Amino acid sequence: MVTDHSVEGRIVALLDLDYFYAQVEQVRNPAIKGRPVVIVMPSIRENSGAVATCNYEARAMKIKSGMPLGLAKKLANENTVFINADKPYYEEVSQKVFDLVDFYCEKVEQVSIDEAYFELTNPLGYEKAKEVCEKIKKSILVDLGLTCSIGIGPNKLVAKMACGVKKPDGLFIVKASDAEQFIAKHKIGDLFGVGPKGEEIFKAHGIHLVGEIKTHEKRELIEWFKDAKGEQFYDFAFAIDNRPVEPNREKQQISKMMTLRQDSSSFEEIKTSIDFLADLVFKEATRLKKSFKTASIVIITDRFETITKSKTKAQKIENFDDLCNMEYDLLREYLHDSFSKVRRVGVKVSNFGEETGLQKKLFEF
DNA sequence: CTTCGGCTGACGG
DNA sequence: CTAACGCCGTCAGCCGAAG
Numbered sequence: 001m002v003t004d005h006s007v008e009g010r011i012v013a014l015l016d017l018d019y020f021y022a023q024v025e026q027v028r029n030p031a032i033k034g035r036p037v038v039i040v041m042p043s044i045r046e047n048s049g050a051v052a053t054c055n056y057e058a059r060a061m062k063i064k065s066g067m068p069l070g071l072a073k074k075l076a077n078e079n080t081v082f083i084n085a086d087k088p089y090y091e092e093v094s095q096k097v098f099d100l101v102d103f104y105c106e107k108v109e110q111v112s113i114d115e116a117y118f119e120l121t122n123p124l125g126y127e128k129a130k131e132v133c134e135k136i137k138k139s140i141l142v143d144l145g146l147t148c149s150i151g152i153g154p155n156k157l158v159a160k161m162a163c164g165v166k167k168p169d170g171l172f173i174v175k176a177s178d179a180e181q182f183i184a185k186h187k188i189g190d191l192f193g194v195g196p197k198g199e200e201i202f203k204a205h206g207i208h209l210v211g212e213i214k215t216h217e218k219r220e221l222i223e224w225f226k227d228a229k230g231e232q233f234y235d236f237a238f239a240i241d242n243r244p245v246e247p248n249r250e251k252q253q254i255s256k257m258m259t260l261r262q263d264s265s266s267f268e269e270i271k272t273s274i275d276f277l278a279d280l281v282f283k284e285a286t287r288l289k290k291s292f293k294t295a296s297i298v299i300i301t302d303r304f305e306t307i308t309k310s311k312t313k314a315q316k317i318e319n320f321d322d323l324c325n326m327e328y329d330l331l332r333e334y335l336h337d338s339f340s341k342v343r344r345v346g347v348k349v350s351n352f353g354e355e356t357g358l359q360k361k362l363f364e365f
Numbered sequence: 366c367t368t369c370g371g372c373t374g375a376c377g378g
Numbered sequence: 379c380t381a382a383c384g385c386c387g388t389c390a391g392c393c394g395a396a397g
Contacts, residue, residue, distance in 0.1 A: 020378090041384040050384045053378085065378080068382040085384090112378050112387085195376050228390055229375090257385055294370085304383070312370060344384080351370095368397075376388085 009176050010121045011129045012245060014159040015101065015136070017094075017148045018168035020114035022055040024093050025083050027145045036080040038063055038072055043259035052085050056168065097140055097148075104136050109245045117156055119245040126152065126175055133171055154179055157241035160192050179239035184211030191236060193229065201225070213237035250352070251288065255298065256280045257346030263302045265341050267331065274327050277347040282320050291316040291353040295323055297330040298346035305340065308348075309333055316353055323349070 017023065021039040026032055036058035042049040049069040058080065063072045076082075094113045101108050107119040120129040133150045140146050151163030154176040161183060165172040174182045183191075189199040191210050201224050207213060213221070214237050222230035235241060256277045264270055274297070285292060295317060296310035309330040317323055327347055334342075 043384065048383075050382095052384075066384085069384095070382050074382095087385090114378070193376070197375060226391070251387085252389095253387070255386065259384075296371090300383095306373080308372060310371060346385085366397100369395085371393090373390105373392085375390090378386090 009154045010119060011126060011152065012117060012119055012121075012155050012159045013129065013133055013150055013152045014115065014117050014156070014163045015133075015148050015150045016163050016167075017097065017114040017146060019053055019055045020094075021053045021085055021090055022058075022083075023146055024090055026055070028089075032081050036061060036063070036076065038076065038080060038082050039085050040069055040072075040082055042069075042084050044261055045259060048259070093144065093146075096144060097146065100139055100143060101136055104132055104139075107245050107247055109247050109249065117159065117245045120152070126173055130171070130173060137169075137171065154239070155241040156243050156245070157192055157236055158183065158239055161186060161190075164190075183236065183239045184209065184214075186210045188212075191233070193232065193236075198225070198229075198233075210237055251290070252352070253348055253350035254281055254284050254288070254290065254292075255296075255346050255348035256284075257298060257300075257344055259344045260342060263341040263343050265335060267328075267335060270331055270342055270345055271328065273345050274331060274347060275324065277345070278320070278324050278327055281347050281349055282323055285349055290349075291318075292349040292351055293317060293353065294349065294351035295326040295330070296348040296350070297327055297334065298344075298348055299334055299338075299342050300344035300346075301338075301340035302343045303340055304343070307334065307338065310348075312351060317349070323347075 022037040025037060025039065034057070036055065038054040038058050039052045040049045041052045047070065051063060051065050051067045051069065051072050053065045054063050061075050061077065063075050090113060098108060098110050098116055101116060101118060105118045105120065108116050109118070110116040120132055129152055133152060137148060137150065140148055147169040149163050149167045149170040151159045151161065151165070152173040153159040153162050158174050158179045162172045162174045186209065188194060188202045188207055188210055194202065205224070213233060218231065218234045221234045224230060225233060258273055258277060260270070260273060293316055294310055294312040296308050299307045301307065311326055311330060317326070
């Protein structure tokens with residue numbers, strides 16, 4: 001009944017560009033190939049920032065993404081190259097990559113700047129799926145000089161975990177019949193959706209491997225993680241994952257943040273940043289033809305707590321000054337009832353309406 | 366009862 | 379030299395108010 005050519009299951013692939021930002025920089029400047037390359041998200045402050053990503057040579061020195069820049073510099077050697085992230089350029093390259101993938105497959109869901117799921121269910125079974133992925137890899141390499149890794153499986157979860165097996169420049173397939181076994185042997189912290197907190201909870205219940213989830217009842221998982229996550233983790237243990245591949249997902253929010261030159265409680269100082277950020281956000285919303293009703297301010301305090309305040313209007317917020325004034329009010333609110341200084345500040349808009357480009361039909365008569 | 370606004374926290378890249 | 383620290387996005391869940 002279950003053959004390679006059966007239509008009874010999906011075939012899903014996850015493509016992940018290898019150490020993406022760093023690889024793009026290596027292509028742009030081949031002279032740095034072979035050296036450790038660290039891509040930095042700098043902040044305005046002296047010697048402050050974080051590692052966005054780094055190549056394998058840098059990883060060999062224990063440098064990791066998310067790491068504070070100061071620490072990365074301690075681990076680095078003379079030979080290490082530090083490059084400030086050039087996000088707009090990486091976005092251009094990313095666009096080219098996934099346009100290429102679109103050429104080979106209609107159902108592509110980009111989930112981040114360097115990752116996309118795509119569905120290869122249609123005719124043909126795993127052998128054909130593999131051939132398509134090989135073509136995609138080849139063509140990304142030939143056209144853009146970039147390597148990527150691809151995982152193939154019966155659903156998103158398995159594809160994602162399969163992708164992690166052979167990296168970089170890998171292609172790894174886990175068929176439906178092997179999926180449960182394959183998932184079971186992973187460390188619990190490596191399961192998609194399990195972060196530091198989740199890992200602690202699992203370990204407190206004696207669970208170290210994904211397969212061990214199956215020794216517990218679904219209701220226990222729900223007690224530990226609440227409805228949604230509890231059910232999902234339980235299903236994951238059996239390699240069950242019904243999340244569809246969804247092309248054309250609409251953005252739900254737009255935000256921009258920045259670190260202040262120094263921690264501050266001064267309205268005027270912080271306002272300067274807000275004006276700058278609101279402008280970027282407003283332009284972006286306009287570019288994407290998104291109207292919005294909610295404006296938020298996001299504050300990271302000097303103690304690294306995050307505080308958000310937001311206001312929703314009954315009508316679309318149409319002009320820039322309205323957005324700014326709302327942001328000022330939110331900032332005043334924050335300054336009024338908080339003790340901590342502001343380290344970083346962000347402006348966010350959400351609660352999008354219909355596309356502003358298209359006129360909609362009115363049925364009121 | 367359901368829905369909405371406001372907010373937090375966990376997570377992923 | 380005693381720690382150190384970006385930015386962007388998604389979703390679930392909780393709470394209180396409103397419908």
